[in-house]
Amino acid sequence: MLQRRTTSLVAAAKRFTAGATPANAVRVTMQTKTPLFFGKVLTGDPYINLRVSSVASTTQLATFAIGSRLASLNGGLLNQLLGQMLGTSLSLSAMDYQALADAKVNLFDFMSALATRANLTGVSYDSLLQSNLKVTDIIAALQASGATGAASSALSNVGSSLAGVTTKVTLGDLIDAGPYGDMLVGQQPKVGVDLDALDLLSATAQLANGTHQIATSLNLGLPGIAAVSLQVTVGERPVGSSWITIGQAGASVHTAQTRILATVQLIGSGSVAAVNLPIYVEVAAGTATLNNVSCGYPDIASSTAQLGVSPGIVDAWIGGVTSADMTNFTTKPNPPAATIVDLGAIKVTGRAHVTMANTAPTNVNFSYADIQAQTRKTVNTTSFTSSLTGSLLGDLSLSVQLGPLALPIPGLGPQVVSIISGATGSIDTLLNTVLQTLGVGLGQADVWVAGIRCDGAVLVN
Known part of the structure; x- marks a missing residue:
């Protein structure tokens, strides 16, 4: 029956x-x-x-992951962020990064190559994932496990840049082998687990950086923006969680808590030569949980999987966030107003705050065709807005000071608002590009199912 x-x-x-x-x-x-x-x-x-x-x-299993894919690859920004996280300087082109994004690597082939590089024999996948592994060995294993052509050349470039770097990481913080963790390295389970080389490279870079703060200047050539000073801090994923997993219903994956502080110098007009806008954005850990796998019988092509997805809560400010605030993950910043215009005796301060959150997970269905193609699907928060900067502008409270006095100066406040409003699209592009480079979305999460297994059976009663 x-x-x-x-x-x-x-x-x-x-x-x-x-x-x-x-x-x-x-x-x-x-x-x-x-x-x-x-x-x-x-x-x-x-x-x-x-x-x-x-x-x-x-045994109904699925391989699935959570992250955020860049709409376009900016080689300069990726070099700056990934290079700092890896402790080196990178010089890859946008085409190099595209080749890495297109390169598919089998997870178990990668782990087998990694064990060989690390001289670990007769160990299980779980033991390998809990070992302290050199980042240089991880890059070499990526290259040896399927990356070819331009992707292989790009990884060679990264490997050469890492000469002398001795950083070690524990990949168990990223990868959960699920029920196959006890298998000996080299054995191949009957489940599809293909990854993009760029995804694994980026995730490894974040692990290598730990919770250290990244500081850099950016020039993305965006209209209305003269210069950008950027600080980034990436927190740890929830304990016991991973970025990609193989599991049954109830298994989950998480993004890492991420904070950025972009001090954006806007090109002014008239009497206001420039506006210095400090924008702080915190994206909490996003989560995807496997709700179910439905195995088609006898037609495997009718199989489906469903994930329950909660993008990370977004907390954004215009205000005086400090470097100490950036690294203190035990509390959320509640910054004072920041000076955004300084005309000598006249100063304009401003403060704004918005949030994006979900009240419940969103169910996302994947057909067998979606799974075979590893189609990425995007989930928005229920309070998602296409323009975070526009939302901040709507909450912005300005104060104009003349010397020690807070005096109204006709026309100055609206002029500042007009300058910010004119650069809203550019600021949104900047924030989205930086966050997506770090693998998180602004009020969004990308999820995908990389494979399912339906042929296992076990006596349960």
């Missing part, structure tokens, strides 16, 4: 529903009579009924 089996806190006797679809378990029952010889003297019955029952359940 085909049934549906549910593993939860429900009583064992109620975990099986006969005839439910889609089916993931089968119950076999046998009954017979056997004759009694001496026992019939006690029972008065020459026979006894014997009944046995057993249940087998399929």
Whole structure:
């Protein structure tokens, strides 16, 4: 009898529903009579009924991940951010990064190559992932496990740039091998786990950097922006979580908590030569949880998977956030107003605050075709706005000071607002590009399912 089996806190006797679809378990029952010889003297019955029952359940697994993919690849920005996180200087072109984004690497082939580089033999995948591994070995293993052509050349370039770098990381903070963790390195499970080389490179760079602050200046050539000073701090993922996992319903993956402080110098007009706008953005850890895998039988092409996705809560300010605020992940900043215009005796200060959040996860369905193509789907927060800067501008409170006095100066406040408003699109592009380079979205999360397995079976009762 085909049934549906549910593993939860429900009583064992109620975990099986006969005839439910889609089916993931089968119950076999046998009954017979056997004759009694001496026992019939006690029972008065020459026979006894014997009944046995057993249940087998399929193993329904999915490989899935969470992150954010850049709409366009800016080689200069990637070189600055990834280079600082890796402790070196990178000189890859946008085409190099595109080649890495296009290169597919099998996760288990990569881990096998990594074990060889690290001289680890006879170990399980879990043991490998919990080892302290050199970043240089990780880059070499990426190159050896499927990256070819331009992607291989780009990884060679990265490897050469890392000469002398001795940083080590624990990849278990990124990768969860799930039920295959106990398998010996070199054994191949029957589940698809392909990754983009750029995704793995970027995630490794974040691990290598730890929670150290990155500071750099940017020039993306955006209209209305004269210069940008950027500070970035990436926190740790929730304990016991990962970026990609293989698991059954209930398994989850997370992005890392990320903070950026962009001090944007805007090109002024009239009596206001420049506006210095400090914008702080914090994106909390986003989460994707596997709700279910539905295995098509007998047509595997009808299989589906569903994720419950919660993008990271966004907390954004215009205000005087300090470097100390950036690295203190135990509390959220609540900054004072910042001086955004300084005309000597006349100063303009401003402060604004907005948030984006989800009240509940959004369910995202993946067809078998989506899974085969590793289609990335984007989930927005319920309070998502296409322009974070526009939202901040709507909450902006300005104060004009003449010497020690706070005096209204006709026309100055609206002039400052007009300058900021004219650069809103450029500031949004800047913030989105930086955050996506760090693997997180602004009020958004990209999720994808890289493979499913439906052919495993186990005796459960």
